[in-house]
Amino acid sequence: MRITVDEEKCCGAGQCVVIAPEVFDQRDEDGIVVLLDAAPAADQYEGARESAGVCPAAAIHLHEDA
Amino acid sequence: MSAPSDVLVVGASAAGLAVTESLRRKGYGGRITLLGEEAGAPYDRPPLSKQVLAGTWEAERAQLRTRDVLDALDAELVLGQRAVALDAAARTVRTESGTELRAEAVVLATGLHARRLPGLSGAAGVHVLRTLDDAGRLREELLKAERVVVVGDGVLGAEIAATARLMGVDVTLAGPQKAPMQAQLGDDIAQLLAGLHGEHGVRLRPGSLVDGLETADGRVTGVRTAGGEVLPADLVVAAVGGVPATDWLTGSGLVLRDGVVCDSRCRAAEDIYAAGDVARFHHEGLGRSLRLENRTNATEQAVLVAANILGEDRPYSPVPYFWTDQLGVKLQVYGLPAPGATVHIAEGAVGQGRFVARYLDGEGRPVAVLGWNMPKQARLHRQHLLDRYAPASRSAPAAAPR
Incomplete structure (x- = not known):
């Protein structure tokens, strides 16, 4: 799996950080998403999928086959 | 229980x-069948009053998912079809074209309609903003407008006023509260927001009840307040709230009271659930419906409903949260700032334009951030x-057994 984030869409809600803290963080200054791991290990897939699903700005994109 | 053999979701937002x-x-x-009233692909609403209205995003950028992602869901999308009736016992939904859709589990997610006040309609140049089409129409007129009056000082009204001002339009924001978003922010922070709007040149008319429109040749020329003042306008946006889209559920047997009334599991009836703006659920942590x-x-709420459809039986007791972006300021609000709560700055400073505020109730307990x-x-x-907000903080009774 490969993950990309759309910083311009991100609204800074931080739900991804709560769900998958090993994959996502937020910038201190403006709360925008920081992608910690663009190609996470398999044990992070579920959290990454849930994060993409609940992201209130639809700013997380998963490329499952990559 | 076993999972239902099929699920019908009404509302494709x-x-x-x-x-x-x-x-x-x-x-x-x-x-899974996903039934939606609008013809286009599912889109997101928060950008409508911001990036889409401002024109910094094309409409397509507000789409929630790409075509590929939607296809991979392997759901049947029935779009451009409004639901007009539900038979709750048979879990059958009829659409305006007469099609009947039936499933073992039904989810109601029809959202809101923009509220339209009788005194604020019937003239050209008066708009509401709820759908992508609304945003397109409003943007087109904003580009030509000289003076816009936004009626309604809630979140949406404040956002529209902010966006219109950044587009260079003369903007007046009129509403009944002492300051914009007072209900959502409490007095102190709402005054700060009023200050921000004022600094950017938004004309604020707090404490204004709107009486009606002034028109000429069928087009709006101003908004008349109850105090007799006329606010000149060649464009008016009525952002006076939303009404849960439950008109089609009248006679279905479901309990409707400012939304679809659900238990703490977001269940409105046997195998019928509700999610999103339309759902009034019992919040076990707060001990009341919300x-x-x-x-x-x-x-x-959608994630919870999906879990409960599959038999998990979990209560929905969220910490409410919303954000808004206005005039370069990002606001995040967790919890429900109760009227009369006292505000303490926990981090940062108001003077620096960056801070975290904690709202405490009369007993000093935090109710919002x-x-x-x-x-x-x-x-x-x-x-x-x-x-x-946790359910364990109250000994509320469990949901009705099924």
Whole structure:
């Protein structure tokens, strides 16, 4: 799996950080998403999928086959 | 219980889509039908009053998912079809074209309609903003407008006023409260927001009840307040709230009271659930019914509903959350700032334009947290609210057995 984030869409809600803290963080200054791991290990897939699903700005994109 | 063989989701916006996605994420392999009133692909609403209205995004950028992602869901999308009736006992939904859709589980996620006041309609140049089409029409007129009056000082009205002002239009924001978003922010922070709007040249008319429109040749020329003042306008936006889209459920047997009334499991009747703006659910942590009109509620409630459809039987007791971006300021609000709560600055400083505020009730317990240009820090303070909203904090009775 490969993950990309759309910083311009991100609204800074931080739900991804709560769900998958090993994959996502937020910038201190403006709360925008920081992608910690663009190609996470398999044990992070579920959290990454849930994060993409609940992201209130639809700013997380998963490329499952990559 | 076993999973239903098929699920029908009525409403193809954020909540409806999230139910569908969440079912698939949990491995549900049954048939899913997603029925939507609008013809286009599911889109997101928060950008409508901001990036889409301002024109910094094309409409397509507000779409929630790409075509490929939608296809991979393996759901049947029935779009451009309004639901007109539900037979709750038979779990059958009839659409305006006469089609009948039936499933073992039904999810109601029809959202809101923009409220239209009789005194604020019937003339050209008067708009509401709820759909992508609304945003397109409003943008077109904003580009030509010289003076716009936004009627309604809630979140949407304040956002539209902010966006219009940044587009260079002369903007007046009129509403009944002492300051914009007073109900959502409390007095102190709402005054700060009023200050921000004032600095950017938004004319504020707080404490204004709107009486009606002034028109000439069928087109609006101004808004008349109850105090007799006329606010000149060649464009008016009525942002006076939303009405749960439950008209089609009249006679269905479901309980409707400012939304679809549900138990704490978001269940409106046997195998019928509701999610998003339309759902009034019992919040066990607060011990009362609640209906939330915000974006994160749509997905969080949808995820819970998907889990309960698959037999998990979990209560929905969220810490309410919304954000808004206005005039360069990002606000994040967790919890429900009760009227009369006292506000303490927990981090940063008002004078620096960045701070986290904690709202305390009369007994000194935190009831809400607000971030002003401090999204991450506000989220970290959210943990202080968990006791307040967790179901364990009250011994509320469990939902009705099924």
